Amino acid sequence: MARVRISDVAAAAGVSTSTVSLVLNDRTGARISEETRARVREAAAVVGYTPNSIARGLRTQRTRTIGLVSDVIATTPFAGRMLAGAQDAAREHGHLLILVNTDADPAVERDAIRALVDHQVDAMIFATMWHRVVETPEGLPDRTVFLDCRPADGTRPAVVPDEVAGGRAAVRELLAAGHRRIAWLDIDEPDPPVASGLRHQAYREVLAEAGITPDPAWHVRGDGTTAASGRAATDRLLDLPPHRRPTAIFCFNDRMAAGAYVAARHRGLEIPADLSVVGYDDQQLVAGELDPPLTTIALPHYEMGRWAAEVALGAREPPEPDQPYLMPCPIIRRDSVSSPPAAAPTPAGGEPDTTP
Amino acid sequence: MARVRISDVAAAAGVSTSTVSLVLNDRTGARISEETRARVREAAAVVGYTPNSIARGLRTQRTRTIGLVSDVIATTPFAGRMLAGAQDAAREHGHLLILVNTDADPAVERDAIRALVDHQVDAMIFATMWHRVVETPEGLPDRTVFLDCRPADGTRPAVVPDEVAGGRAAVRELLAAGHRRIAWLDIDEPDPPVASGLRHQAYREVLAEAGITPDPAWHVRGDGTTAASGRAATDRLLDLPPHRRPTAIFCFNDRMAAGAYVAARHRGLEIPADLSVVGYDDQQLVAGELDPPLTTIALPHYEMGRWAAEVALGAREPPEPDQPYLMPCPIIRRDSVSSPPAAAPTPAGGEPDTTP
DNA sequence: CTGAAAGCGCTAACAC
DNA sequence: GTGTTAGCGCTTTCAG
Secondary structure, three states: OOOOOHHHHHHHHOOOHHHHHHHHOOOOOOOOOHHHHHHHHHHHHHHOOOOOHHHHHHHHOOOOEEEEEEOOOOOOHHHHHHHHHHHHHHHHOOOEEEEEEOOOOHHHHHHHHHHHHHOOOOEEEEEEEEEEEEOOOOOOOOOEEEEEEEEOOOOOOEEEEOHHHHHHHHHHHHHHOOOOOEEEEEEOOOOOOHHHHHHHHHHHHHHHHOOOOOOHHHEEEEOOOOHHHHHHHHHHHHOOOOOOOOOEEEEOOHHHHHHHHHHHHHOOOOOOOOOEEEEEEOOHHHHHOOOOOOEEEEOOHHHHHHHHHHHHOOOOOOOOOOOOEEEOOOEEOOOOOOOOOOOOOOOOOOOOOOOO | OOOOOHHHHHHHHOOOHHHHHHHHOOOOOOOOOHHHHHHHHHHHHHHOOOOOHHHHHHHHOOOOEEEEEEOOOOOOHHHHHHHHHHHHHHHHOOOEEEEEEOOOOHHHHHHHHHHHHHOOOOEEEEEEEEEEEEOOOOOOOOOEEEEEEEEOOOOOOEEEEOHHHHHHHHHHHHHHOOOOOEEEEEEOOOOOOHHHHHHHHHHHHHHHHOOOOOOHHHEEEEOOOOHHHHHHHHHHHHOOOOOOOOOEEEEOOHHHHHHHHHHHHHOOOOOOOOOEEEEEEOOHHHHHOOOOOOEEEEOOHHHHHHHHHHHHOOOOOOOOOOOOEEEOOOEEOOOOOOOOOOOOOOOOOOOOOOOO
C-alpha cells in the first residue's frame, strides 16, 4: 500500500491539489467556500492523508525538526531529563527532536552538526552533561541555544543551573538550623567544574553574611565520583578537635554525601542529630534511598531542556542576550538536617560571631 | 550567507549538476574522467558544498533517519543506554536518530508514529523501558523493530534481555558458593513484569537441577521501587527459624538488594559472611556503591539498542523471525557472595538433598 | 472562489 | 564521458 498523496485527496474531493493544500493548511486569505472545505477534509480523512513532511520541508524550507547534539547522553539520569524536557517542548510545538551524542569527540561533533544542518533542522541545541564553558563549535546555525553550558563568546542564548543560588540555599538551610561550623566538601579535579567554584563562592558569601569566617580545615575534597571519596574527606573533618569539628557538611554532590553518611555511621554518629548533611544533584537513587533521606539541591535538568527547546523555537525570549539564563535549583528538604548537637552548642544569642 | 547548492558546484567546476551528483555519490557505471572527478571534488571543497538531505530524501525516498519511539526515555539510566546504543549504531551507518518519548500516552504514541512516518524515516524502533509484551501499535512501518519488548503477535524482529539465562547465572553463582537455602526476593505488582516470571522460572529450574525443593517461605516480595520494601521482605526471611532461614538471597533488582543490606546490618549480620546477596540490573549508583559492592546481573541495554538499530537498518539479520532475540545478561561479580556461614552448615557431602 | 503552473534541490534515465 | 530533462510531493503566486 503506497503512501497516499495530496493528489489522491484532490481526486477524491473533485478539486485541485492547491485547493486541498489551502484547506488543510487553514490558509486564510484564500477564500474557499465552507462547502468545499468540508468536502476536502472529509476526503482527506477517508483516504487517510497526512502530508509528506520531506516534500513540504523542501518547499517551505522548514522541517519542523530540532537538532540536539550533546556530549554524553547515556550513563546519567540527568541527561535523560534534559532530553525529556527538550523533547516535550518540541512535541508541544509540533516539532521532532533529532538526537546526536558525540561522546565529546570533536570529529563526531563536527560531522553531527553538519548532518543536522544538511537535514535542515529549524533550530539546534548544543548540550553538555556537566555545566561548563565551551568553545563555540563551527557550523552551528544562528538558531542555536546552549544547554547546560555557556559559550566562551557569549553570542547565543544559553541556560545553566543557578549554582550560586543553589549553594546559598544549601548553606542557609544549615545556618537556619543553628549550625555555625559548616564544612564544604568540594570536588577535587585537575580541571574543576564551574559548579565547584560557584557553589564555593555561595558558601563563602553566605557564611560571611552570617559573620562567620570558615576554618580553612573545613574545606575538604573528594574525587566526586565515589561515595568512598566522600567518606575519606568526611573522616578528615571528623578527626578535627571538638571545638573545630564541623556540625554540618555541604557536599558537592549526593554521592559524596552518601560517603559522609558512611563515615558518620562508622563513628557511631547519627544523622542528622550529630551531623547535618546537605547534598547537591538530587540523584533519586542516592538522595532518596539514604537513611535518613538526604536534604539536597536539585539540578533543574528537565526545566533547562524545556527552556532550551522553547527558546530555540522562538516560543520564548531569552531575557538577556549575552548572559546565560540561570535556572533555579530548588532545595529538596528531607531528613538530614537538624539543629547541631547540644554537646557542641552554638555560641549563645542570635548575634553572629566571628570565631574562625 | 545562503546555503551552497549543487548548481554552485557545477558552475565552479564548469560541468552540469548531474555530473556533480554522479561524482559526489561515487556512482560507478557512469564513467566520468578522472580529471573532471578531481575538478568537481575540488570545487565542492572550495565552495563548501554538502548536499541538502531534504531534497535528496524527496528524490531518493530515503532519508537516512531512523525513528525511535519509546514510552519513558527519561528518569532511568537504562533508557539512556538503549538510546546510546541505537544512536551509535545509527551514526556508524550514516543515519540520524529521531527520538520521541510518549510517556505511554496512546494518543501521543499514535501522533508520534504518524509524524515519524510523515518524515519518511527509513526504519523505526519501538522501545519500552521495561521488558514487556505490547500490542502492536497501528501504523508502524514494516521496517520496525521492537526494543526491550515483544509484540503480542510476533510479526516483527524484537530484542529483549535473556532473563532466564540471567536468573540462572545468579542462582548458580550462589549454588557454586555452597548455598542450599536460597531465597527469591520477587517484585510485588498487580501486573507483574515479565522479568519476574522469567527469573522465578530460572530460580526454580536451577534449584531443581541441584535437587533442591525451595521452601515456599523463601519466596518473598517487595514493591521493587524502594530499598525499604527490600528490607521488609528480607526481615521476613531472617525471622524464619534458623534451620529454614536462607543463607543467600537472589533479588529482583539492585534497589531491593540495597534493602536486604539494611535488614542484615540492623541484625548485626555481615554481608557476605552471614548472608550472600545477588541483585539484578547492575544499577551503577546502587550496586557499585553498596558496601560491600553488590554482585549482580547486568541488563544489556546498550547492546540491545545497538542490535535494534542494526536490524532496523538491515545491517544484521534477526536470527529467528518469530522469536525475540535474547540478549545475554552478564553476571557482574563483586563482593556480596561467599560461602554460607559455618553456623548454618550446608548438609554434608556433595549430594543434593531434598529438604523443603 | 478555484485551478494552472512554477519551483524547493536533488538524482536518475536517457540523449548526445 | 557529459549534459538535458523529468520528476520526488508539496506550497504558493498568479490567472481566471
